[in-house]
Amino acid sequence: MTSSEWSRQIAAWADEWHGDLIKFLARRMATPADAQDLAQEVYLRLARVDRLDLVRRPRSYLLRIAANLLHEWRFKARQVRPHHSEEVDKLTSSDDPERHALASMRSQRIGVELSRLPAPVRAALVLQIRDGLSYEEIAKEMAVTPRMVKRYLLTAYATLRATLPQDM
Structure with a gap:
């Protein structure tokens, strides 16, 4: 398969089964935006497949890629340690250079x-x-x-x- 035929094939599958893919992911995700993001990743993974012509049931293949990605996504989410607001406060500086510069200019003008x-x-x-x-x-x-x-x-x-x- 040439790359243009490959792209057309992926586009045809996306047109035909995108709704099913989004429903599959949305039922398993917290937000619709996450489902959309994961669906994009499914298409990116599909584009990296070497032998697309060997896929006999494309809908099942798409959903299997989605299930694997969902598993990876959940695994990564579990690995992330929750943070406390005190830690975030340490990362943000109360000394905003822009605000400091504006205050200095204001003070000089006054x-x-x-x-x-x-x-x-x-x-x-x-x-x-x-x-x-x-x-x-x-x-x-x-x-x-x-x-x-x-x-x-x-x-x-x-x-x-x-x-x-x-x-x-």
Whole structure:
């Protein structure tokens, strides 16, 4: 048999018995996707057969290949040791380089925009965000009125909102 005749023969068998093959595998597998994967492997194994012309009952031959593959697949699945989530957590790194780079760029951009703010506005913002002080405490620290602190903070937030991108 030539390779093109061989390919046509395998294609004809696949057209005729693919449904039976999938049903056979699906009844024995956990998911339909696994059955489809194993069916593809059946056709790959069939393509490697040296003397396809010796096959007298092709449907039975296809199902025998499928049964053997199913046995191999189950054997391999039993050999795989189950893993615990702690082991998977060890494999994954919480230090994501992309996230770290984005955070660094974001921090630099915010630093640049903060340095452009007038000194009292910047000081009021830092005292509120970093130190968690109230308007009255900031006013006392800066020797201004609470109303002036409110103006400084409104100016700071409005300026930063206008100059920084929304996704920061």
